[in-house]
Amino acid sequence: MSTSDAAATAPRTLRAGRWDRLLGSESTTGWLFVSPAVLVIGLFGVAPIVWSIVLSFQSNDLVTPATWVGMANYKALLKDPMFAASVRRTIVYTLLFVPIVTVAALAVAVALNRRLRGMRFYRTAVFAPVVTSTVATAIMFNWLLDPDFGIVNALLVKLGLPAQGFFQSPSQALYCIVVMTVWGWLGFAVIIYLAALQGVPLELMEAAAIDGATRWRAFRRVQLPLLGPATLFLVIWLSINALQLFDEIYVTTRGGPLSATTVVVYYLYQQAFQLFEAGYATAIAYVLFLGILLLTVVQLLIGRKFVYYRS
Amino acid sequence: MILDKVRKEFPGKPPMVALEGLDLTIADGELLILVGPSGCGKTTALRCVAGLEQPTSGRVVIGDREVQDLPSRKRDVAMVFQNYALYPHLTVYGNLAFGLKEHHVPKPDIDRRVREMAKMLGIDRLLDRRPAQLSGGQSQRVAMGRALVREPQVFLLDEPLSNLDAKLRGQMRSEILQMQRRVGVTSLYVTHDQAEAMTLGDRIAVINGGVLQQLGTPEEVFRRPRNAFVAAFMGTPSMNLLRGTAEDGTVSAGDLRVTAAWVANGPVIVGFRPESLAPAEEAPGVPRLEMVVDVVEELGNETLVYGDVAGEIATVTIDATLPAPLEGSRARVAARLKGFSEVRRGDRLQLAVRDESMHLFDAATGEALAARARS
Amino acid sequence: MSYVAVERADTLGAAGVSGTAPLQGPETRRRRPSGWHLLLVPVALLMIFPFVWLIITSASTLAETRVFPPTLPAGFPVTWIQNLVHNYREAWTQAPFGRWVLNTTIVTFTVVIGNLAFCSLAGYALARLRFFGRTALFLVILATLMVPFQVVMIPVLLICKYLGMVDTLAALVVPNLVTPFGIFLLRQFFKTLPVEIEEAARIDGATRLGTLVKVLLPSMAAPLATVGIMTMLWSWNDFLWPLIAITSQDNMTLQLGLSSFVGSHVTNWPVLMAGTVMTQIPMLLIFLVAQRWFVQSFASSGVKG
Numbered sequence: 001m002s003t004s005d006a007a008a009t010a011p012r013t014l015r016a017g018r019w020d021r022l023l024g025s026e027s028t029t030g031w032l033f034v035s036p037a038v039l040v041i042g043l044f045g046v047a048p049i050v051w052s053i054v055l056s057f058q059s060n061d062l063v064t065p066a067t068w069v070g071m072a073n074y075k076a077l078l079k080d081p082m083f084a085a086s087v088r089r090t091i092v093y094t095l096l097f098v099p100i101v102t103v104a105a106l107a108v109a110v111a112l113n114r115r116l117r118g119m120r121f122y123r124t125a126v127f128a129p130v131v132t133s134t135v136a137t138a139i140m141f142n143w144l145l146d147p148d149f150g151i152v153n154a155l156l157v158k159l160g161l162p163a164q165g166f167f168q169s170p171s172q173a174l175y176c177i178v179v180m181t182v183w184g185w186l187g188f189a190v191i192i193y194l195a196a197l198q199g200v201p202l203e204l205m206e207a208a209a210i211d212g213a214t215r216w217r218a219f220r221r222v223q224l225p226l227l228g229p230a231t232l233f234l235v236i237w238l239s240i241n242a243l244q245l246f247d248e249i250y251v252t253t254r255g256g257p258l259s260a261t262t263v264v265v266y267y268l269y270q271q272a273f274q275l276f277e278a279g280y281a282t283a284i285a286y287v288l289f290l291g292i293l294l295l296t297v298v299q300l301l302i303g304r305k306f307v308y309y310r311s
Numbered sequence: 312m313i314l315d316k317v318r319k320e321f322p323g324k325p326p327m328v329a330l331e332g333l334d335l336t337i338a339d340g341e342l343l344i345l346v347g348p349s350g351c352g353k354t355t356a357l358r359c360v361a362g363l364e365q366p367t368s369g370r371v372v373i374g375d376r377e378v379q380d381l382p383s384r385k386r387d388v389a390m391v392f393q394n395y396a397l398y399p400h401l402t403v404y405g406n407l408a409f410g411l412k413e414h415h416v417p418k419p420d421i422d423r424r425v426r427e428m429a430k431m432l433g434i435d436r437l438l439d440r441r442p443a444q445l446s447g448g449q450s451q452r453v454a455m456g457r458a459l460v461r462e463p464q465v466f467l468l469d470e471p472l473s474n475l476d477a478k479l480r481g482q483m484r485s486e487i488l489q490m491q492r493r494v495g496v497t498s499l500y501v502t503h504d505q506a507e508a509m510t511l512g513d514r515i516a517v518i519n520g521g522v523l524q525q526l527g528t529p530e531e532v533f534r535r536p537r538n539a540f541v542a543a544f545m546g547t548p549s550m551n552l553l554r555g556t557a558e559d560g561t562v563s564a565g566d567l568r569v570t571a572a573w574v575a576n577g578p579v580i581v582g583f584r585p586e587s588l589a590p591a592e593e594a595p596g597v598p599r600l601e602m603v604v605d606v607v608e609e610l611g612n613e614t615l616v617y618g619d620v621a622g623e624i625a626t627v628t629i630d631a632t633l634p635a636p637l638e639g640s641r642a643r644v645a646a647r648l649k650g651f652s653e654v655r656r657g658d659r660l661q662l663a664v665r666d667e668s669m670h671l672f673d674a675a676t677g678e679a680l681a682a683r684a685r686s
Numbered sequence: 687m688s689y690v691a692v693e694r695a696d697t698l699g700a701a702g703v704s705g706t707a708p709l710q711g712p713e714t715r716r717r718r719p720s721g722w723h724l725l726l727v728p729v730a731l732l733m734i735f736p737f738v739w740l741i742i743t744s745a746s747t748l749a750e751t752r753v754f755p756p757t758l759p760a761g762f763p764v765t766w767i768q769n770l771v772h773n774y775r776e777a778w779t780q781a782p783f784g785r786w787v788l789n790t791t792i793v794t795f796t797v798v799i800g801n802l803a804f805c806s807l808a809g810y811a812l813a814r815l816r817f818f819g820r821t822a823l824f825l826v827i828l829a830t831l832m833v834p835f836q837v838v839m840i841p842v843l844l845i846c847k848y849l850g851m852v853d854t855l856a857a858l859v860v861p862n863l864v865t866p867f868g869i870f871l872l873r874q875f876f877k878t879l880p881v882e883i884e885e886a887a888r889i890d891g892a893t894r895l896g897t898l899v900k901v902l903l904p905s906m907a908a909p910l911a912t913v914g915i916m917t918m919l920w921s922w923n924d925f926l927w928p929l930i931a932i933t934s935q936d937n938m939t940l941q942l943g944l945s946s947f948v949g950s951h952v953t954n955w956p957v958l959m960a961g962t963v964m965t966q967i968p969m970l971l972i973f974l975v976a977q978r979w980f981v982q983s984f985a986s987s988g989v990k991g
Binding site for chain 3: 361362363382383384386388389390392393394396397398399400409410413414457461
């Protein structure tokens with residue numbers, strides 16, 4: 001069929017659709033579809049990131065005109081003993097919180113991943129704290145651990161042990177925060193592990209059983225390695241949240257007693273909204289961001305070495 | 312419907328050309344088959360008609376409208392997809408009614424048309440089911456119904472039978488043909504299966520490398536292939552193609568000697584279909600060759616024999632449907648013999664080539680030198 | 687060998703009988719109580735006890751909480767219920783809990799609807815539509831997903847101030863109407879869908895928006911639930927941002943209001959506990975009703991996020 005034939009048989013075609021081509025084009029539709037997202041994320045996500053870089057180079061109390069101070073905020077940070085102490089506390093907290101949640105969640109998840117009487121109750125009990133707000137959690141634990149009238153001290157006394165100061169003791173407050181946040185996060189971690197355990201094919205455990213492995217060895221050699229990706233995700237996710245700890249501290253101790261629970265974000269909050277050092281606070285935020293980024297990259301690198309992915 | 316110099320490039324470095332100026336004219340009510348190996352551009356052509364791809368240049372005309380700039384929904388085309396693409400959350404009724412609703416057909420009309428179509432396809436008992444509850448053949452019917460109930464100007468089918476098992480495929484093939492005749496809608500049907508193309512189409516368009524190789528009735532395409540590609544692609548097993556030389560009106564390829572006075576001196580390709588080979592004793596006095604038998608496939612009413620003959624194979628690039636050339640001066644050839652055959656592996660078989668189905672092609676361009684060579 | 691075969695048959699039978707629990711283990715039903723109870727009972731008690739003590743305290747009199755060691759509230763059930771009612775009424779009148787519930791509901795509802803709508807649109811466009819700058823845009827969105835809130839909170843506050851939104855509910859709604867998390871999650875999901883269904887819809891006469899709304903979203907309950915539940919929880923329980931964006935009591939959310947309630951009632955534990963219970967009941971109820979969806983949402987956001 002030649003071209004001239006084709007043209008000849010369609011003598012009066014209606015030329016349609018210049019507008020359709022423009023309005024209906026994927027480019028126009030695409031931008032229309034993303035425009036709400038671009039607007040909101042641009043205004044409240046991207047612009048603030050840039051702005052806060054500028055802020056961190058300023059001395060700015062958000063009221064009087066700002067002055068450019070260059071790297072002064074960052075230099076001051078390096079020499080600020082209060083900041084160093086807050087970093088130390090954050091690291092201690094993270095090093096306790098992340099492993100405890102991960103290991104405890106693994107044990108509970110393995111226990112929950114079977115058919116037992118009362119499983120619904122167990123699961124609901126473990127998951128319920130996940131939807132409880134950090135503020136409510138903090139209020140509950142404040143009362144449980146009240147040195148004078150709290151139930152925990154009452155139990156300790158009954159067991160013949162001395163009553164403790166808990167949140168009011170500078171040497172104990174941070175550990176109480178650990179206990180409280182472990183309670184709040186355990187359910188989330190259990191859910192992640194349970195989902196991962198569901199993904200381990202039954203045949204694999206059976207194959208291990210046929211090969212003569214004991215239950216423990218089958219778990220250790222077959223199931224555990226397959227939980228690697230979930231563990232890596234959990235450790236990274238828990239670490240990111242641990243480094244950003246704030247709510248529970250604000251409600252229970254307000255950084256006290258004697259600054260014993262002033263972690264990085266609480267220190268940042270004080271600088272920004274109590275001392276009105278917005279520039280300095282933003283510099284802290286950027287250092288925190290850097291720390292989170294660094295830790296995540298390191299964890300990913302270590303993970304790549306040890307975690308086995310089934311593709 | 313007309314495709315006029317439709318060219319489609321996909322971005323890349325260098326850009327990948329899927330269609331190189333395709334020209335096709337399809338008459339009203341005709342069923343045209345686009346056939347070719349995978350990746351030849353036939354599906355791209357279909358998608359350009361559907362509006363799922365925008366041609367880089369060229370025109371697509373449906374009825375008296377140029378539609379290449381229109382979005383799919385304004386083209387008045389309907390399509391059956393290879394994997395059916397039924398809406399999973401809608402019932403069969405909902406699937407059939409969806410397009411009519413989108414085109415603002417009044418409710419009573421929708422109901423009437425959906426029920427009529429369902430009855431015609433024999434799926435009226437399935438109207439309340441969801442796609443997940445349908446078998447392959449049922450899904451296929453629903454997909455057809457969803458397209459035809461719209462009463463589109465053009466009906467597009469993209470390998471609609473390739474997900475069905477062989478038995479069902481044969482049955483659905485005839486059902487599609489019946490439906491198409493009954494509705495009388497202009498149809499474009501894409502397949503890679505040349506047997507499907509032969510049995511279904513009013514006309515067949517063979518495409519390779521984005522270029523139209525031949526357009527014609529099934530018989531024309533099969534009996535008078537315009538080039539070596541079409542010859543090799545249509546028919547299973549493929550046409551045997553041997554390298555040969557023409558000298559003073561005689562073409563020779565291995566043992567084979569064919570008289571063809573009009574062929575200029577030089578290299579040529581000699582082609583003959585497996586079914587035009589017969590034991591030499593049955594056809595005395597025609598060109599013959601000797602085959603060393605390698606594989607024998609008994610099919611009951613016929614026997615496929617594969618073996619090698621003197622000569623050099625001419626390779627035409629289509630996806631591995633041709634046997635690989637043998638080493639040295641031997642070529643692999645297939646023969647289709649009637650009834651049971653006594654041949655065994657290792658036999659030396661004398662074969663005659665029925666002269667009426669001898670094809671000669673230009674060795675350089677692959678173009679047919681004549682429809683048939685006279686011996 | 688035979689042991690394994692028997693156990694497997696048992697497993698299949700058990701799976702056939704009860705298929706209701708969302709996450710089911712491969713283990714078999716035992717004849718005698720399992721040793722796992724020894725681990726699960728104390729864990730479950732530890733997880734539940736804070737809630738139990740919370741409710742017990744909210745049914746106590748002030749005097750009962752001022753003794754050591756603590757005692758259970760006396761006079762079950764009549765006095766108990768009287769105390770309970772009294773404490774909840776106290777909490778309700780001493781602070782505008784009703785107002786806070788309303789505020790939080792408005793904020794959460796709007797944020798969830800906004801995320802479902804806008805993240806679907808953006809996620810679909812980023813997964814399917816070819817438009818100029820798509821890759822760059824996606825990378826920028828991914829980048830904002832990684833930046834902690836503390837980095838941006840001061841500029842966000844300043845921008846809200848500039849737009850006159852500080853100390854209004856708008857400050858809690860507008861910046862959270864679209865979340866990078868939701869866009870990312872839905873984009874990944876759209877990528878897994880077969881494209882032919884959309885093409886069929888377009889040929890059938892649907893616009894892009896029509897295809898999204900009528901064909902894709904109706905079969906996306908799971909990912910939409912994940913986005914909805916995650917943004918709902920996040921919005922309902924958020925604390926730091928309301929703390930800095932809201933100053934007047936009337937515009938507070940439940941969590942912020944509760945924390946301000948602590949300051950003035952730190953010695954009146956029964957009333958404070960009653961207030962705490964009230965703030966947690968809505969979300970806990972939703973959780974108990976839709977536990978399966980919550981668990982599935984956490985699991986899938988974890989796997990992909």
